[in-house]
Amino acid sequence: MTVLGFWDGERRYLARIAPPLAGRWTWRTTSDAAELDGRSGEFTAEPAEPAGSAESDRSPGHGVVRVNARFHFAHEDGTPFRPVGATVYNWIHQDEALRTETVESLSAAGLNKLRFMVFPQAGGYVEHVPELMPFEKTANGWDVGRPNIEFFRRLDSLVADLGNRGIEADVLIFDAYDRGAFGLNELTEEQDAAYLRYLVARLGAYPNVWWSLCNEFDQMTDRPTERWTRAGELLAEIDAHDHLRSIHNWIELYDYNQPWVTHASIQNGFATEALGRASLYRDVYGKPVVLDEIKYEGDCPERWGQLSGQELVDRFWITTSSGCYASHGESFVTESGSLHIVEGGRLRGESPVRLGFLREVLEGLNVPGLDPIDKWDDPACVVGTPREQYLVYLGREAPAEWTFRLPQGHGGDRLEVGDAFAVEIIDTWNMTRTPAPESFALTDVQRNDAYATGNAPLSLPEGEAIALLITRVPSAA
Amino acid sequence: MTVLGFWDGERRYLARIAPPLAGRWTWRTTSDAAELDGRSGEFTAEPAEPAGSAESDRSPGHGVVRVNARFHFAHEDGTPFRPVGATVYNWIHQDEALRTETVESLSAAGLNKLRFMVFPQAGGYVEHVPELMPFEKTANGWDVGRPNIEFFRRLDSLVADLGNRGIEADVLIFDAYDRGAFGLNELTEEQDAAYLRYLVARLGAYPNVWWSLCNEFDQMTDRPTERWTRAGELLAEIDAHDHLRSIHNWIELYDYNQPWVTHASIQNGFATEALGRASLYRDVYGKPVVLDEIKYEGDCPERWGQLSGQELVDRFWITTSSGCYASHGESFVTESGSLHIVEGGRLRGESPVRLGFLREVLEGLNVPGLDPIDKWDDPACVVGTPREQYLVYLGREAPAEWTFRLPQGHGGDRLEVGDAFAVEIIDTWNMTRTPAPESFALTDVQRNDAYATGNAPLSLPEGEAIALLITRVPSAA
Structure with missing residues (x-):
């Protein structure tokens, strides 16, 4: 592995690595500076905490998250990672008390990814002036060759804090919301590249890092798309730890088919x-799709910030039932006149705890992820893995009963008469999981669908927001 | 312009051009064959029949169709082309009577694009053995250097026939349905390229040609995607007439963001x-989107061939209201055991005439095309051009009345109080167009929507499949 070194103040130069394998490692340095060149040494990497140990569910010990099963995610050690993320753009620029409250609140809700910007945000709802800036100021700009060590040490420690709580740090590298307030949007492409190298050198060894080039990149209307592509390609080239990489849109979608992109990070509430929409993105990109901005729960005047808790939770389940992932954000106007998505703090909404519940459901799955079973011809939009496990989301107002039916889908194992399934009734709002009293055995298997005609329809709590988790069980003898 | 020459039998060598400008043209040849090299001459191109002349609506005189207004199409002379297409894969391989009946039937219905394959189809529902094959047979394959002149002259004449009837020829170049029956799926990449050059040389000067590399390209599971990309890039390079270029999918979508692709040609019924789906493809590709296979009207046993006429017409209006285009196909099992989508003949379904009606509505638009006005936040999925013209599709069962509302959308002109609009009630099934008795003047213009509170709700034929065409008219003084 070749990792970049970096300057950490005074005469301190570091190179960081998260060893992908336990055992003895040797290292040597190359540098244009004679004093730093040709150094060498060795160290021993201890085995990571094993998956399934007491602490493992909330520990960074599972390694870097990468793409798994084409449309999903897993840690290096194979543990699936099911993103149910949060958004606090200007988090690192708040005071320590607020920063801590933010992380504790997200962690208590059970959210496991946080999108935040390195550079400070300007514009509406920003009520705090940042104390620390990333570089030394010059007469007419910023000296990216002189990073502010205090700023980046704080960043290190915040990323580590998230990791210790099992929260992935989805780092928004460049900033479309500077709007001339700080001038960090006016760095040249060369300066951007120097900063990118420094950031990757500093943060790359934290296993919980995800990279996102920018939030709403196309708000920077003077920056051609090719510049973003070059930045993304540079990122892929220099990041020896091969973290996840994406970029997030405003009006225009970026081309997530570009090879440097690992997953689509899309704004489109x-x-x-409705079911049947987000799944189309999967077909287009053949990569995991994360809907990172689907409007926010709150009461702010803008129409992007007025969802009820019910609406936002519904959107998460719809996204899940489209084979995709989503991120949370909260936009109640706070005492300071700001919003949680800007500065963080305690969560006020009704959705976070229910998203934590969704995450628990996802973490209990016995399949790598939920894929549309029959993407071209299934009004119910059933997701799962054929003949193993399925999720059916019945929306915010479930009917009084549900007749067992599974689609055959394309490819995968075909259902057979006698296959038996347990059904769990998941109340997505009231956060209950109720096993159906009996299992369902297939009696009528057709070319495109299968039915359990020997079973009566399943009674449901009518009018509630219900999903059904359907899991194969041993067939009766 | 550099056009390829081609052999047309015996000692006949041709080069064809559709001159994009009237006037005097000079030409000269280059060739490895001394006899064909260095020839020169000149000719005069007469002006095309002007747009708006008596014949012009159904004439090829408007020139090659290309992309217009990013998501739409127009002929070279600026006349918008609104595709409402048809599909008869194996059309050219039928006898003359059937071929003629096919074209006459499509023309009578008012369909204006036909997708068909050059190579013969094999497999289910194919009831005729082709009389002509494209190349001379060799001991163990085909000699693509010896095209069958009779075959290609027939192809010329069929493309010309379509053009004379105002029907674009959407030519499916390679064949995923050979399945070893004829061995045309086993040509090498070099042989494919030789054939492609010949086809482009022969057909490129017909203004009504569109190119599609293949129908359901990914049925050819042994052919890597890169091979398709190279074929598409070659096509873009050698076609001096710059016809439209795409490729059509089975399970896996091709990456229509590739530069050689002019528009997306997608199978996904x-x-x-439902509204709100196909429009997502527009955002992804930033190109015109044609849904070229959305299931068929018919009664064949496969679930792709069982739509009612109402369902298929509904899908066309939904596609239109998503800012996209669609193609028709028919799958009633015929006397011979075949289907119209395979061999053609007379149309039996209820949809074609109604699709001709849709085409008339589209051709009457005063905007280049229908674009989603507020792609992120409009449950009604209104399409059009802000402050000019709008279409609202109310689905197969319209309510008894409709309250005037227009979304503001992103960009474009903003609505103002006093703006006035005429509304036409379009019955998409019964094919009537009824002007609303009064115009609607905006009284309440909000940030995201505008209302005409001075008007009573518009009465509609409840339960019918209704669209509303809303056109700006001069405001009252």
């Missing part, structure tokens, strides 16, 4: 309002 | 079943 509309795509999460 | 599911995306046309």
Whole structure:
């Protein structure tokens, strides 16, 4: 592995690595500076905490998250990672008390990814002036060759804090919301590259890092798309730890088919309002799709910030039932006139705890992820893995009963008469999980669908927001 | 312009051009064959028949169709082209009577694009053995250097026939349905390229040609995607007439963001079943989107061939209201045991005439095309051009009345109090167009929507499949 070194103040130069394997490692340095060149040494990496140990569910010990099963995620050690993320753009620029409250609140809710910007945000709802800036100021700009060590040490420690709580740090590298307030949007492409190298050198060894080039990149209307592509390609080239990489849109989608992109990070709340939409993105990109901005729970005047808790939770389940993932954000106007998505603090909404519940459901799955079973012809939009496990989301107002039916889908194992399934009734709002009293055995297997005609329809709590988790069980003898 | 020459039998060598400008043209040849090299001459191109002349609506005189207004199409002379296409894969391999009946039937219905394959189809529902094959047979394959002149002259004449009837020829170049029956799926990449050059040389000067590399390209599971990309890039390079270029999928979507692709040609009926789906493809590709296979009207046993006429017409209006285009196909089992989508003949379904009606509505638009006005936040999925013209599709069962509302959308002109609009009630099934008795003047213009509170709700034919065409008219003084 070749990792970049970096300057950490005074005469301190570091190189960081998260060893992908336990055992003895040797290292040597190359540098243009004679004093730093040709150094060498060795160290021993201890085995990571094993998956399934007491602490493992909330520990960074599972390693870097990468793409798994084409549309999903897993840690290096194979443990699936099911993103149910949060968004606090200007988090690192708040005071320590607020920063801590933010992380504790997200952690208590059970959210496991946080999108935040390195550079400070300007504009509406920003009520705090940042105390620390990333570089030394010059007469007419910033000296990216002189990083502010105090700033980046704080960043290190915040990323580590998230990791210790099992929260992935989805780092928004560049900033479309500077709007000339700080001038960090006016760095040249060369300066951007120097900063990117420094950031990757500093943070790359934290296993819980995800990279996102920018939030709403196309708000920077003077920056051609090719510049973003070059930045993404540089990122892929220099990051020896091969963290996840994406970029997030405003009006125009970035081309997530570009090879440097590992997953699509899309703003489009509309795509999460109804079943049958977000799944189209999967077909287009053949990569995991994360809907990272689907409007927010809150009461702010803008229409992007007025969802009820019910609406936002519904959008998450719709996204889940589209084979995709989503991120939370909260936009109640706070005492200071800000919003949680800007500065963080305690969560006020009704959705976070229910998203934590969704995460628990996802973490209990016995499949790598939920994929549309029959993407071209299933009004119910059933997701799962054929003949293993399925999720059916019945929306915010479930009917009084549900007749067992599974689609055959394309490829995968085909259902057979006699296959038996347990059904769990998941109340997505009231956060209950109720096993159906009996299992369902297939009696009528057709070309495209299968039915359990020997079973009566399953009674449901009518009018509640219900999902059904359907899991194969041993067939009766 | 550099056009390829081609052999047309015996000692006949041709080069064809559709001159993009009227006037005097000079030409000269280059060739490895001394006899064909260094020839020169000149000719005069007469002006094309002007747009708006008596014949012009159904004439090829408007020139090659290309992309217009990013998501739409127009002929070279600026006349918008609104595709409402048809599909008869194995059309050219039928006898003359059937071929003629096919074209006459499509023309009578008012369909204006036909997708068909050059190579013969094999497999289910194919009831005729082709009389002509494209190349001379060799001991163990085909000699692509010896095209069958009779075959290609027939192809010329069929493309010309379509053009004379105002039907674009959407030519499916390679064949995923050979399945070893003829061995045309086993040509090498070099042989494919030789054939492609010949086809482009022969057909490129017909203004009504569109190119599609293949129908359901990914049925050819042994052919890597890169091979398709190279074929598409070659096509873009050698076609001096710059016809439209795409490729059509089975399970896996091709990456329509590739530069050689002019528009997306997508199979996905599911995306046309409900509003809010197909429009997502537009955002992804930033190119015109044609849903070229959305299931068929018919009664064949496969579930792709069982739509009612109402369902298929509904899908076309949904696609239109998603800012996209669609193609028709028909799958009633015929006397011979075949289907219209395979061999053609007379149309039996209820949809074609109604699709001709849709085409008339589209051709009457005063905007280049219908774009989602507020792609992120409009449950009604209104399409059009802000402050000019709008279409609202109310689905197969319209309510008894409709309250005037227009979304503001992103960009474009903003609505103002006093703006006035005429509304036409379009019955998409009964094919009537009824002007609303009064115009609607905006009284309440909000940040995201505008209302005409001075008007009573518009009465509609409840339960019918209704669209509303809303056109700006001069405001009252």
